[in-house]
Amino acid sequence: MENFCINGPKVLFIEPFYGGSHKELIDTLSGSLDERGIKYTLVTLSARKWHWRARCSALILCDRIPRISTQTVLFCSSVLNLAELLGLRPDLCGLKKIVYFHENQLIYPVQQIKDRDIQYAYNEITTRSSFLESIIKILKIFPDNKPMGIRERIEGKSEVLYFPVKFPLDIQMNLTSELEESILHIVWPHRWEFDKGPDDFFNVMLKLKQSKCKFKLSVLGQTYTDVSEIFNKTREELNDNIVHFGYVESKRKYLEVLNSSHIVVSTAKHEFFGVSIMEATYCGCLPLLPRDLVYPEIYPTECLYKDLEELYCMLEQFCLHPKSAVDLRSKLRFDFEKYSSEVLLPDYVNKLEINVDLRYIHTGVASGLLLLYQTLLCWVMVVVAVGGGGFIKPRAGVLLGRLRVLSKVFLKSSENRQ
Structure with missing residues (x-):
């Protein structure tokens, strides 16, 4: 049984290539959440062999990612094959998903287009790409059954946010x-x-x-x-x-x-x-x-x-x-x-939309509320039995009714997430 805390982590960061600018972005965002007192879960792999990370990180990470408790947002880079991870870990499907593209593998330099690994292109098409012009060229490679309307579907979900650079405050431009x-x-x-x-x-x-x-x-x-x-x-x-x-x-x-x-x-x-x-x-x-x-x-x-x-x-x-x-x-x-990160980070945090969403409350809370409802019901029955029901009964009845409805909502939501 998992422990539940209302102040538990709200964001799940997944970075299969934790190095360079990928590491710097995650560290900058998580540092901003630390300053705001917002908890998060961080799951990473070292920055080695990015081709292998793009191919296999979903399989490697699926057992390393903890079960979802209080998280409401999943943030990852496009190195991760998110669609594959969701297939391996369906409990992640209920989270809001944000994919950050440091670069566009659709136009990574190759000598001939036939040399391009179409899997990387497919990963990017099915997650997010702000480089929409490249998509049509890649789809033309498909021998048949070319997906339709991909560009239009992605365009409505895409937005460009500049990389939040942490400029050093104690180093000035050297023009001596x-x-x-x-x-x-x-x-x-x-x-x-x-x-x-x-x-x-x-x-x-x-x-x-x-x-x-x-x-x-x-x-x-x-x-x-x-x-x-x-x-x-x-x-x-x-x-x-x-x-x-x-x-x-x-x-x-x-x-x-x-x-x-x-x-x-x-x-x-x-x-x-x-x-x-x-x-x-x-x-x-x-x-x-x-x-x-x-x-x-x-x-x-x-x-x-x-x-x-x-x-x-x-x-x-x-x-x-x-x-x-x-x-x-x-x-x-x-x-x-x-x-600057000072200017851009509020936009990033707003995109995460971190809040306590009742749809994602853990099953343990629902069970606790149901137990509280049953306990209060027994307490009210005892009070009424000894003659104190004139004042307590109508107000306790309203409270118990609300608790019963709320616990059922939580239980139904928890069942839907499984």
Whole structure:
């Protein structure tokens, strides 16, 4: 028998890939609930082999997720195959379900569309995708029985919420004279994976070195089990330029590296926000980004390049005149508040709609109310029997009637949830 507490957890967080921005989002949201005194349940898997997480996390997690007691909301990322989990755990079906899409696997870069794993696409179609244009292309791959009206059904349930970035309050944008006079410091703070375009980035860095440009380099970001050979190869060739190479565990030290850099570069092939770029820009870096993906939506045109040759030319000039990078960054205006967790978290919490819903009260409460009803009935019968019913009987009768109705409602609701 499960214990019930009216102040029990209200939200069930499920994250099969608990690392990077996925971890940061869950930690930010759960931290906000902590501040509000709202309890939650957190179920996670480590951030390894995301393809396997997308394929198998529902099966792995179905036995790890506790039985539902007071939770009313399920919040997960699109790495989880939610439809499959609900089939394995039908007791979760009664919860309000919110799926957050950090990215859109429908357009993950592949050489040919036939190479795309249609299962990932199907997962996204059947849960949530704010990238509705991609759905029709994926459905055309189906050999027959193409689902109809999918886009329209999803569109009505979709909404875009920017990632809530926790900007450091004790670190200010670094535009000091010391930075102006130093050697250009370039930072690349991304996951060490194919979709972040490391080959393109390092090829540009090697070209700068061959051109005798003076620069310093920090390569940050999280690594996983499979790391491209380009990282080890380039580390040897750029050894004299490297200041930092590898993941920085301390968030404080990570931000200090960003704060000491002139320029942050992205060569991503797949990006839908870019937390690390936003953090680096906040710390004072001038962002140089592809004129593609999400970047034109967020950053001014002065920060965008059309191809790798233009990126090289921009960096070459900044290597010759580091002060020009500082000057350009000082002139740019960014609305960081628009992406701040302080501004966005209330919207997230409102979407969770956390409240005590009588439909989700545990069966134990219904049983308790029924027992209370029976006890009071016996008490009233005794009082009436000894002659005290003139005042008590009509009022007790009203109370008992209400308790009886309420207990039946709870019992019926509990039975419907099984």
